[in-house]
Amino acid sequence: MMRCESGEHDHHDVYSALCPCRDVLDLLANKWSALVIGALEAGPQRFGALQRHLQGVSPKVLTQTLRRLEDAGFLDRTIYPAVPLHVEYALTSLGQSVTVPLALLRTWVEQHVDQIKL
Amino acid sequence: MMRCESGEHDHHDVYSALCPCRDVLDLLANKWSALVIGALEAGPQRFGALQRHLQGVSPKVLTQTLRRLEDAGFLDRTIYPAVPLHVEYALTSLGQSVTVPLALLRTWVEQHVDQIKL
DNA sequence: CTCCTTACTTCCCAATAGATAGTAATCCTC
DNA sequence: GAGGATTACTATCTATTGGGAAGTAAGGAG
Numbered sequence: 001m002m003r004c005e006s007g008e009h010d011h012h013d014v015y016s017a018l019c020p021c022r023d024v025l026d027l028l029a030n031k032w033s034a035l036v037i038g039a040l041e042a043g044p045q046r047f048g049a050l051q052r053h054l055q056g057v058s059p060k061v062l063t064q065t066l067r068r069l070e071d072a073g074f075l076d077r078t079i080y081p082a083v084p085l086h087v088e089y090a091l092t093s094l095g096q097s098v099t100v101p102l103a104l105l106r107t108w109v110e111q112h113v114d115q116i117k118l
Numbered sequence: 119m120m121r122c123e124s125g126e127h128d129h130h131d132v133y134s135a136l137c138p139c140r141d142v143l144d145l146l147a148n149k150w151s152a153l154v155i156g157a158l159e160a161g162p163q164r165f166g167a168l169q170r171h172l173q174g175v176s177p178k179v180l181t182q183t184l185r186r187l188e189d190a191g192f193l194d195r196t197i198y199p200a201v202p203l204h205v206e207y208a209l210t211s212l213g214q215s216v217t218v219p220l221a222l223l224r225t226w227v228e229q230h231v232d233q234i235k236l
Numbered sequence: 237c238t239c240c241t242t243a244c245t246t247c248c249c250a251a252t253a254g255a256t257a258g259t260a261a262t263c264c265t266c
Numbered sequence: 267g268a269g270g271a272t273t274a275c276t277a278t279c280t281a282t283t284g285g286g287a288a289g290t291a292a293g294g295a296g
Contacts, residue, residue: 014234015156015172020236021228031143031144037131047243054133060244064283064284081218084293085245086243101223104218105220106145108215108216109141110130110132117189118141166273178254178276181274182277202263202271202273
């Protein structure tokens with residue numbers, strides 16, 4: 001049973017209650033987070049484009065999701081003070097790196113949804 | 119922009135609001151679901167063992183998670199009417215199949231948690 | 237001065253998460 | 267045979283989160 005310490009040799013374990021892994025998993029293992037990160041795989045996107053891409057997301061929930069991902073360092077928010085206002089969201093290198101497992105999860109869902117009775 | 123239909127040639131898209139993919143993604147892209155499925159990778163487990171493995175989960179939330187995963191066909195619930203009562207949870211073949219993307223997500227988190235400021 | 241666009245906030249309610257405590261069945265101990 | 271132990275839940279209550287609808291701000295066009 002691994003503990004989660006902050007020493008020289010860190011043993012991180014998502015199964016440990018106090019490990020920061022838990023918070024990270026909670027952030028990423030989320031419908032909208034997975035979709036936002038996937039949408040930005042193709043390149044930087046503006047708020048409106050994301051909202052259209054993620055059909056059915058409300059502006060409030062999209063803002064929340066973007067802020068959380070930005071605060072954790074998964075994406076950058078750039079404001080272009082043009083008129084009308086222009087805000088662009090782009091993946092950081094950390095964000096790029098997490099697209100791999102998230103894309104696999106999304107494609108798994110699309111490929112197996114027929115086998116799932118809901 | 120792909121639609122999500124139920125015809126001869128299905129085009130499933132997690133980005134489509136009405137696609138059942140959304141519900142499946144919502145079920146799987148969840149902290150406790152990812153941890154439960156990961157815990158069962160090693161083989162069938164009983165309720166108590168799962169509760170100890172997933173440190174910090176309450177019995178109510180664990181039951182909810184198990185029921186949802188069972189209803190969707192990711193795991194089987196077997197009751198052994200021994201004394202004391204004995205209930206075993208095991209992955210179905212569908213459940214086995216989804217362990218792959220979920221394990222990748224969990225290990226990504228454990229490997230990159232140091233780079234994330236929370 | 238009003239309309240339009242973009243990108244959000246604010247407000248409110250409903251659904252979910254989570255902690256704590258209790259239940260049921262059956263044996264084992266004293 | 268009363269009380270405790272064990273396993274797997276259920277019930278209850280509260281706090282947090284999710285989500286929809288509407289409102290706000292900034293600035294240019296007409």
